[in-house]
Amino acid sequence: MYRLADVITESCEALQRSSPVPLYYQLKEIFRSWIIAGRFNSGERFPSESALQKHFQVSRMTIRRALTELVNEGFLIRERGRGSFVVRPRVQSQLRRLTSFTEDMQLRGLRADSKFLDFCCVRDAEAARKMGVAEDEELVQIRRLRLVEGEPVALQNAYVRHALCPGIVEKGLIEGSLYKTIEDGYGLKLGRALQTVEAKPADEYEAGLLGIGVGQPVLILERLTYLANGEPVEYVRSSFRGDRYRFVIELVR
Amino acid sequence: MYRLADVITESCEALQRSSPVPLYYQLKEIFRSWIIAGRFNSGERFPSESALQKHFQVSRMTIRRALTELVNEGFLIRERGRGSFVVRPRVQSQLRRLTSFTEDMQLRGLRADSKFLDFCCVRDAEAARKMGVAEDEELVQIRRLRLVEGEPVALQNAYVRHALCPGIVEKGLIEGSLYKTIEDGYGLKLGRALQTVEAKPADEYEAGLLGIGVGQPVLILERLTYLANGEPVEYVRSSFRGDRYRFVIELVR
DNA sequence: AAGTGGTCTAGACCACGTT
DNA sequence: ACGTGGTCTAGACCACTTA
Structure with a gap:
């Protein structure tokens, strides 16, 4: 009753x-x-x-x-x-959410650090092609080694369209977060991203920085991020240590 | 104007x-x-x-x-x-959708086949624990080698709660699709799934069936599927060839 | 000031499942 | 027959942007 x-x-x-x-x-x-x-x-x-x-x-x-x-x-x-x-045994939400590495780790209560390897203006035909912009458009390249609790976990190579966040190289990132900088520093609204995940053996460069053996499996995440108005803003390619990172998503029927 | x-x-x-x-x-x-x-x-x-x-x-x-x-x-x-x-350069939808391997390949216009390795009633404490059901509940285990265009791509080990689809072993799958059988054969409504993705080196068993070398990277997908009413219905663990499969998802801010 | 989307109301009729 | 959610109407006032 x-x-x-x-x-x-x-x-x-x-x-x-x-x-x-x-x-x-x-x-x-x-x-x-x-x-x-x-x-x-x-x-x-x-x-x-x-x-x-x-x-x-x-x-x-x-x-x-x-x-x-x-x-x-x-x-x-x-x-x-x-x-x-x-429907109670609620699968956690937030699993389809577009989050940055920093936000991701904060949500899990982990301490995330970055070691900057590169932070400069470049022209990169491949990244531009992936974003669907002119091949000679100026991009900001941010290459970082990502650490969690002091251990290297991922290698990130991000390209952001310089036209959308001019002067970012001089001003630096807000709280070390690229997304926070894009949103709060430049008032842009992030929309969606298309992300692919695959597994590959680590090459010497990845292995050296991540502290694993050459040929050990790494997760390759490629992400193409759009603003809310549909303009492409960022292309990132990250290599995660296969033994230290697991990717979780929620699917709906 | x-x-x-x-x-x-x-x-x-x-x-x-x-x-x-x-x-x-x-x-x-x-x-x-x-x-x-x-x-x-x-x-x-x-x-x-x-x-x-x-x-x-x-x-x-x-x-x-x-x-x-x-x-x-x-x-x-x-x-x-x-x-x-x-917003026109529309990122394809369907990328967050819960789809079966069969549906996935159909969407891409590829021919998918299965080689059944197992199809029987079992009790499996680990799978039951993942689903959050009693450890001695009867499950249907379906182990399949998945082929795309004749080539082995994935090894799937699925467990379905027998109570929700009684007699499935005798009746078989509708059009070779587990999800079609659950929905059309038993009138159940699939809801959400929680899926994790990680990278690992292939063990001998995986390597042998997938036709790759031991230690080559494989993508491990673990999926816990719920009905629309929240009841767990399926737990699958799949090993995909790292060099033949790429996983795509859409994220929203 | 005019036009836009955001919220809200108090009704209405319908299709469906249960009693 | 009744209660449920699904759809639809014709208004209303507001906050905001743009001219």
Whole structure:
């Protein structure tokens, strides 16, 4: 037997109608907190739209917007005629998110360092071709050895279009993060990236810097990053130690 | 100078109000076709909501729903006070989609084959632990060598919970596809998967079946698949030839 | 000031599943 | 018959950008 009233009235959350935060967003966060706090078992019925509408005194469309976003984020599923159901053993989100190495390690609570090998303006026909820009366009090359907890983990070779972040070589990176610099330093909005992953034997250069034997497997990540408006901004090729790095992603059907 | 009327009136699409297909969906497909057909350059203004509303004679919310879904799919961006803008050099979608090996290869127009090595009921404590089910639960083990255009590319070792697809060993797979069998044969709805990728040297077993040297790099993909209701359904561990397979994903900021 | 997208309302009818 | 979610309408006010 399921009693909506019990679930809802246990909550002490209240909507702030004068807040600049939209109502649907406040509701979404309230619902999300219910689910994360374990107020429901997985597969259990979520309160119906009309029950929520009555309780929060908002229009049905506002409730629906909150619920729809939670469906898109994988916290709920809805079935016509039956109701909304909680999906609890939630696969962590953030796994499809475009993150920098720095952000990645911060999320896992690890200390990340960089050793700069190169930071200069260049013209590189191959990188330009991958980005789909003119072959003689000026690019900023940033070659770094990435360390986690003091151990070398990856070798990164990034190319950024100089036209989008002029003077970056002189100003340097904000907090050592290229993405933070692009976003906060130049006010650009990162959008999507296309990334390929493959496995290869390490060559002498990689082996030497990563401290592994020649021929040991390395993960090659190639990433082409676009701004929100669709312009290409960055091309990176990274070599990760196969024995120190594992790549996790979430897939949706 | 931008003239909305030109863009819109060039279209001969019409809404079918009696169709069971929702209006917002018809609109979405029309807008998507405009963008894919190249009616706009990348970054160009898309017609405003009010212009579209007048032209199609539907309410603004219906227009907005169509536009919102295109924004989520990366075809448009919207800026308050400025308008909606087309993002054309569209990174292919489908790259975050949960697909089977068979579907994957079909999408690329390649011929995929399988050589069954195992197809039987087992109990496997490690696989059960990964799925988070009782260690003595009955699982169906499917071990296959995957071939593309006649060449061995991957070794897959999948475990499916027998309780969710009873009799699968006797009935066999539909069109050689495990996911098709799960969905069409048993009416289950696949949801999400969590996948890890790493690089390792091939052991003798892998090397022998894949036709590569021992110690050559292989990509190890581990996938834990859930149904739409959150229940775990499958655990697969695959070894892909490093020199024949490259993994592509799309990341969003 | 005008135009844009962002949010919100209070209704409506429908298709579907359960009782 | 009833309750559920799915779609749709015709308004409203707001914040923001651009002219």
